[in-house]
Amino acid sequence: MxxxxxxxxxxxxxxxxxxxxxxxxxxxxxxxxxxxxxxxxxxxxxxxxxxxxxxxxxxxxxxxxxxxxxxxxxxxxxxxxxxxxxxxxxxxxxxxxxxxxxxxxxxxxxxxxxxxxxxxxxxxxxxxxxxxxxxxxxxxxxxxxxxxxxxxxxxxxxxxxxxxxxxxxxxxxxxGKPVSAGGTLGRREATGRGVAHLVRRVMRDLDIEIAGATAVVQGFGNVGSIAALELYNSGVKVVAVSDHTGARYHAGGLDIPALIAHCARHGNLREAAVELALDPDELLTLPCDVVVPAAMERVIDARTAAALRCRIVAEGANGPTTPEADLILHQRGDEIFLIPDILCNSGGVVVSYFEWVQDLQQLFWEEEEVIRREYQILDRAYDRMMERARRDKVFNRTAAMAMGVERVRGAKNMRGLFP
The missing domain is CATH 3.40.50.10860 (Leucine Dehydrogenase, chain A, domain 1)
Structure with a gap:
């Protein structure tokens, strides 16, 4: 119970x-x-x-x-x-x-x-x-x-x-405070920036040319919009985005800075580029190189997983893929590369940790230092996940979660059960 x-x-x-x-x-x-x-x-x-x-x-x-x-x-x-x-x-x-x-x-x-x-x-x-x-x-x-x-x-x-x-x-x-109130430079962008960094890392590992590659981003809040902007600035064509008010699609690539500016003024995509409207239910299954679910939990179910036409799924949201969908993705093998949520969107908590440390010390870093340290931690965790996945021949999510569970379990066992 x-x-x-x-x-x-x-x-x-x-x-x-x-x-x-x-x-x-x-x-x-x-x-x-x-x-x-x-x-x-x-x-x-x-x-x-x-x-x-x-x-x-x-x-x-x-x-x-x-x-x-x-x-x-x-x-x-x-x-x-x-x-x-x-x-x-x-x-x-x-x-x-x-x-x-x-x-x-x-x-x-x-x-x-x-x-x-x-x-x-x-x-x-x-x-x-x-x-x-x-x-x-x-x-x-x-x-x-x-x-x-x-x-x-x-x-x-x-x-x-x-x-x-x-x-x-x-x-x-x-x-996640304003910089003027003790926040750190780079915190607001950290999660989306980390998503884009890992996507670029995987694209290089899979020999996908970054310039001209295509991406779809579901969710255009803080995480999704920053991830889309980072990919756009890297030369990736972001062909579709959505928020709770609707979706927009353009095969030649959307003007992401213009959409972000619109959302800053109006709060959502509702009135933005209405001539490019798309049925939101079609967004995740569009043909592309990268799909970034950056909205809610459980948006990729078994049916959607079977219909995905991408090479990389980068989970910007927490829990966007159901266990039933995981089985489908696992069965599809090397066809789709998954960057699991606990790694993909961890840039936010990494830079939150930096903010906490800086507040405790009352010593603040330049944004370049924040970004460098964030990417260093993400790269290290990615390398360790890939090593574990290859060694044990397991799904990326299994490798990533196992590493997290092992660390917590080890610490609990060492500390013991009180009293």
Whole structure:
């Protein structure tokens, strides 16, 4: 019996059991590795602009603190529930361990559509959520970051709320802050930049000419738009992009800077280049060299996996591919190269780690140094994943997750079970 449920949590649990079988982990050790250490549910009442009071439900799940404080984003979305948050925290644990960060995984969220809130209401909800979380978070306990529906401004409100409670400025309580409030250069671009870097790395390994190659990007938020821009600047033709308002397609390549500028003004793609509209359901299966799912979980199911016409799938989102789709991709063998999510989108948490370190030291780096260190960590993790996949003749996701699970398991076993 567990409080966690839903398709996203079931997917994370199913993936873990595959890895546990591969690693021959005894069954009596598995729950300790999989189940979160702590889950917090809070009520967040705020005054609406019309004078009424509304109550929103918030969550925070801390998967493990074995390697250090937990780390993870905070999602504001109507679909948020505790099962989804727990799954995202579990994936974050394997991600941090894979790339060698001294963190366990965490995730948080509020069940709300942020577009339904005024700026004043969004600030009130952000501050109330952090206020409710103060007993459970801290720079060496749990460090928050942005996720879907939150941004630098929300992180600044989080930091200010925590700091007012402490009586001093505590910049290291969150990452993804504005640079003017203790953030690091390169954090906003870090996840999408890392996705593009790994795509270019794989294209070189597969002897795909970068200039003139084609890419499709699902999701045009922070991750997808930056990944698309980085690929565009590398000479890749980004032929299709989408967000929750629609999709755009042009065989000769889209003007990505113009689309980003439009979204900066209007908030979405709805009115951008409407003559290039495409059915969003067709986007992932367009013929191209690279598909970047950078939106929601579980968008590539078994049917979509069988219909993919790309050479590389670069998972910019968390959990975009279902276990059933993984079986299809595995059966397709060398036909499609997968860059699994816990590696592909790990650039964000890597640079969040840099921000935390800089805040603790009060010594800040130039952006060139941030980018160099990010790419160095991503390349090292990619090389180790590929070595493991070739050695054991396993799927890339299996190799990557096994490395993360092994590190967490090793640390838990060395520390022992208290008392």
């Amino acid at each position: 567990t409080v966690y449920s839903g398709p996203v949590f079931e997917m994370a649990a199913s993936q873990f059991q595959v890895i546990a079988d591969y690693l021959s982990i005894p069954h009596d050790e598995r729950d300790r590795l999989l189940m979160p250490k702590r889950a917090v549910t809070v009520s967040c009442p705020i005054h609406r602009d019309d004078g009424t009071t509304a109550v929103f439900e918030g969550y925070r799940v801390q998967h493990h603190l074995t390697l250090g404080p937990t780390k993870g984003g905070t999602r504001f979305a109507a679909s948020v529930d505790i099962g989804e948050v727990a799954a995202l925290a579990i994936w974050m644990s394997w991600k941090c361990a894979l790339v060698g960060l001294p963190y366990g995984g965490a995730k948080g969220g509020i069940g709300v559509d942020p577009a339904s809130l005024s700026k004043r209401e969004l600030e009130a909800l952000s501050r109330r959520y952090m206020q409710e979380m103060i007993p459970f978070v801290g720079p060496h306990t749990d460090v928050m970051a942005p996720d879907m529906g939150t941004n630098e401004q929300v992180m600044a409100w989080f930091m200010d709320t925590y700091s007012m409670y402490q009586g001093q400025t505590v910049t290291e309580i969150v990452t």
